[in-house]
Structure formats: C-alpha cells, structure tokens
Amino acid sequence: MAPVCIAIIGLGGVGKAFLNQLATLKLQTTSRPVVIFASRSSKQIYTKNYDSVDATTVDSSSSPLLSLSDLTTYLGGAPGKVILVDNTSNQDVANAYPSFLRKGISVVTPNKKAFSSNMQLWDDIFNSTSPSALVYHESSVGAGLPVISTLKDLVATGDQITKVQGVFSGTMSFLFNTFAPVDGSGKGKWSEIVSQAKDAGYTEPDPRDDLNGMDVARKCTILARLAGLKVAGPDSFPVQSLIPKQLESASSAAEFMDKLPQFDGDMESYKDNAAKAGKVVRFVASVDVAANEVKVGLEMVEKDSPIAALKGSDNIFVFHTKRYSSSPLVVQGSGAGGEVTAMGVSADLIKAIERLS
Known part of the structure; x- marks a missing residue:
C-alpha cells in the first residue's frame, strides 16, 4: 500500500x-x-x-x-x-x-x-x-480544544443547538480577567494591561488586530455556519471594536499604544457600571441559533457564571442545546498558542x- x-x-x-x-x-x-x-x-x-x-x-x-x-x-x-x-x-x-x-x-x-x-x-x-x-x-x-468536533457531533446526532456563547479569544480573556477580575482586585489601567499583554506575547504585534474583534467574529462565523445559520461573513453582524474611533487611523502600533492611555476612562466606565450591577465586564461572543442572531462585544455577566470565572488566557465555549438545556455543555481551556x-x-x-x- x-x-x-x-x-x-x-x-x-x-x-x-x-x-x-x-x-x-x-x-x-x-x-x-x-x-x-x-x-x-x-x-x-x-x-x-x-x-x-x-x-x-x-x-x-x-x-x-x-x-x-x-x-x-x-x-x-x-x-x-x-x-x-x-x-x-x-x-x-x-x-x-x-x-x-x-x-x-x-x-x-x-x-x-x-x-x-x-x-x-x-x-x-x-x-x-x-x-x-x-x-x-x-x-x-x-x-486544540474540541470545539468544532463537539458541535458537529451534537448536530450529527440530532441535538438542537439553541445557543453557543463564551469567550473565544485568549487575548480578550487575559485582558478582561486582569482588568476586571471577579474579586474586584483589578487595579491597572486598561492601556497598561494592553501593554502588558503585548509584551507577554498575548496580542498580535499590533494589538489593534485583536482589539477590533474580527478574530472572534471569524470564529463566530464558523460556529454559526456549522450550527445551521447562513452567515454571510464576519462583517455581517454586530462586532464591537475596542479601538477608540480617534485611534482607528493611527499610523502604527507604536502610535496607537502611545495614545491609548487617553481613552482609559472609557473602559473604566464599563467596568464601574458592571460593578454597580454586581457583575463583571467581559468580551463575549454569542451565536443565538434560536433567534438567528450573532454578535460580539462587551457584556456584563454574573460573577458566578462560567464566563466570569475564567483564568488567565483560557477560552470557554458554552453549548446550550435541547439535550443540555438544564446544564450547558462547557468546553474550556487554552485556546491559543503554537x-x-x-x-x-x-x-x-x-x-x-x-x-x-
């Protein structure tokens, strides 16, 4: 042979x-x-x-x-x-x-x-x-997480997917787990944490390639299509960019990072508003099959939710289905790295x- x-x-x-x-x-x-x-x-x-x-x-x-x-x-x-x-x-x-x-x-x-x-x-x-x-x-x-194979198995065996949601980016996970941890111990400014993530290799060389949300949007597109939604592409649904409008035209990553501290107050407001509601802010991806809706952006989540409990740069994918209606199926772990x-x-x-x- x-x-x-x-x-x-x-x-x-x-x-x-x-x-x-x-x-x-x-x-x-x-x-x-x-x-x-x-x-x-x-x-x-x-x-x-x-x-x-x-x-x-x-x-x-x-x-x-x-x-x-x-x-x-x-x-x-x-x-x-x-x-x-x-x-x-x-x-x-x-x-x-x-x-x-x-x-x-x-x-x-x-x-x-x-x-x-x-x-x-x-x-x-x-x-x-x-x-x-x-x-x-x-x-x-x-x-290496068994995300696609899990979704395919659920669909192939006749389960009905209602929603897939979670944190689909190791970069975004690290940023928000550091910026707004559940215990409220986060003290660093947003720009400082982005800089820390960049220096540690958690972001792309130009952090804007992570902060624009398009990497997460591509993953959402793939999962949505596998779940049965006819999603035209990652630019066909709401994706919240964390790049301040005034910095979208920055000529380089260096210029972007140099000016980012000017906008720390915006992210601080998100964090404070979530804290007042007894929640934490996270960058959440959602594929709502039942509602035929896909979206990516900041959300306030309950402190006792699996999404809020993430550590480090872990990803989490939460599958809500007919079979897993009372307790969703969760796939969690390192979702990035060579x-x-x-x-x-x-x-x-x-x-x-x-x-x-």
Missing part, C-alpha cells in the same frame, strides 16, 4: 510545533505518513519523484517555486493519497482549497479565513470534496490518515 503523502505549507510558530509532533504521532495504522513537500515564505522543498523530504532543511533548498496552481497539479500526480496541511492564515491558500479537493487532495488546517470568508468559498470547499478527499479544521476555532494549535492540527491529521489508509 502506498504511504499517505503529506504537503506542509507554513513552518512558523504553529508549523514548527507541528513538525515536532509529526515525528511522534501514534497511528492505528502501520503506514507512516511521508512528507513530500514543505514551504515557508519564499522557500520550498520537494522532488520530481515525490521522494521524502526533510522539512527542516527548506531554507537551504534550491527547489523551483511552485504557484498554488502548479502545486495542485504536482500533488495531484503523487502516488497514493495526499493530505495538504496548511498552517498559515493566508487567504490565497484558503481560496485554493476547492482546487486541491477536486484533485482528491485532503486538507487539514487551522486557517480561519477558509471557513469564515464569503459563503461561496464555504460552499465550494464542502461541495468540492471527492470521495477520497477530506476536510478537517478543528484548530480554526479554539486551537503547541496547542499544532496539537489540534496533528489530531486532525491522525483522523485523516486513518480514514484514508
């Missing part, structure tokens, strides 16, 4: 962690996967004969660069089954998924853009699969290999 061939795009933080995990996969099959292609930025490594390659040596490779179209053709000619592992957040790669799938090439990825862009791409991806091509994207929401994201990718890869073998 020909081995399952693996093509890897993206060898950054998640990609490096994935390579380390790939070497130690515990498979219920005797056939080990063989890496035949790897790429990072402007370097690729592969052979004309589909020989095994060492992805860690890609920087010294002299292989001619293949376009996405050329890569589709190349992988389509490989012996045996092929799985493309896309560890990027690249829109162009995501747009190429239907072409890969039509060639019988399976896709495993944490790329949110593939599943949260326009509905046409979503439909093309899931209508393009041949019997020999699979799509797994657990890590596109919640990193190692846990790669774990979700690796777990999906194992599922794909075992189904294809």
Whole structure:
C-alpha cells in the first residue's frame, strides 16, 4: 500500500510545533505518513519523484517555486493519497482549497479565513470534496480544544443547538480577567494591561488586530455556519471594536499604544457600571441559533457564571442545546498558542490518515 503523502505549507510558530509532533504521532495504522513537500515564505522543498523530504532543511533548498496552481497539479500526480496541511492564515491558500479537493487532495488546517470568508468559498470547499478527499479544521476555532468536533457531533446526532456563547479569544480573556477580575482586585489601567499583554506575547504585534474583534467574529462565523445559520461573513453582524474611533487611523502600533492611555476612562466606565450591577465586564461572543442572531462585544455577566470565572488566557465555549438545556455543555481551556494549535492540527491529521489508509 502506498504511504499517505503529506504537503506542509507554513513552518512558523504553529508549523514548527507541528513538525515536532509529526515525528511522534501514534497511528492505528502501520503506514507512516511521508512528507513530500514543505514551504515557508519564499522557500520550498520537494522532488520530481515525490521522494521524502526533510522539512527542516527548506531554507537551504534550491527547489523551483511552485504557484498554488502548479502545486495542485504536482500533488495531484503523487502516488497514493495526499493530505495538504496548511498552517498559515493566508487567504490565497484558503481560496485554493476547492482546487486541491477536486484533485482528491485532503486538507487539514487551522486557517480561519477558509471557513469564515464569503459563503461561496464555504460552499465550494464542502461541495468540492471527492470521495477520497477530506476536510478537517478543528484548530480554526479554539486551537486544540474540541470545539468544532463537539458541535458537529451534537448536530450529527440530532441535538438542537439553541445557543453557543463564551469567550473565544485568549487575548480578550487575559485582558478582561486582569482588568476586571471577579474579586474586584483589578487595579491597572486598561492601556497598561494592553501593554502588558503585548509584551507577554498575548496580542498580535499590533494589538489593534485583536482589539477590533474580527478574530472572534471569524470564529463566530464558523460556529454559526456549522450550527445551521447562513452567515454571510464576519462583517455581517454586530462586532464591537475596542479601538477608540480617534485611534482607528493611527499610523502604527507604536502610535496607537502611545495614545491609548487617553481613552482609559472609557473602559473604566464599563467596568464601574458592571460593578454597580454586581457583575463583571467581559468580551463575549454569542451565536443565538434560536433567534438567528450573532454578535460580539462587551457584556456584563454574573460573577458566578462560567464566563466570569475564567483564568488567565483560557477560552470557554458554552453549548446550550435541547439535550443540555438544564446544564450547558462547557468546553474550556487554552485556546491559543503554537503547541496547542499544532496539537489540534496533528489530531486532525491522525483522523485523516486513518480514514484514508
């Protein structure tokens, strides 16, 4: 039996962690996967004969660069089954998924853009699969947490999803757990906590990429679609940005951070108003299937709620369903970071290999 061939795009933080995990996969099959292609930025490594390659040596490779179209053709000619592992957040790669799938090439990825862009791409991806091509994207929401698989299982077994809500961002979780903890011990100013999160690597290099709420909105879009809602995209429902209007045009992250202290009072007001009501403020995502409503933004939540009780940068996903009506199903834990994201990718890869073998 020909081995399952693996093509890897993206060898950054998640990609490096994935390579380390790939070497130690515990498979219920005797056939080990063989890496035949790897790429990072402007370097690729592969052979004309589909020989095994060492992805860690890609920087010294002299292989001619293949376009996405050329890569589709190349992988389509490989012996045996092929799985493309896309560890990027690249829109162009995501747009190429239907072409890969039509060639019988399976896709495993944490790329949110593939599943949260326009509905046409979503439909093309899931209508393009041949019997020999699979799509797994657990890590596109919640990193390694079993969020997508849980939702799919609930739907597939006939449960009725009424609402999915929670804190879907490790960055937002850290910011508000620090700024407005349940015990009221938060003393730092909002801008100071954002700066602390940036220095600790909890935010993107430009914190505005987290504070605009679009990362959470993309996750909401994916979950909403899986729950049965026809959501056009992450810009089709209310998303509250935490970037002050006056700073939206800041020329750089440095300028944004320098001016952010001028607006600390706005966030302080949110926190104070919540405290007066005996609650805490959190950045909450909500997919209300029953009401056909999706929204992302600040909410005052009860102090004894699972959402308020989060620690550090943990994510929480609360599933309200017909079966879980009296007590919701809760998935909680680290929802960001290279190692846990790669774990979700690796777990999906194992599922794909075992189904294809």
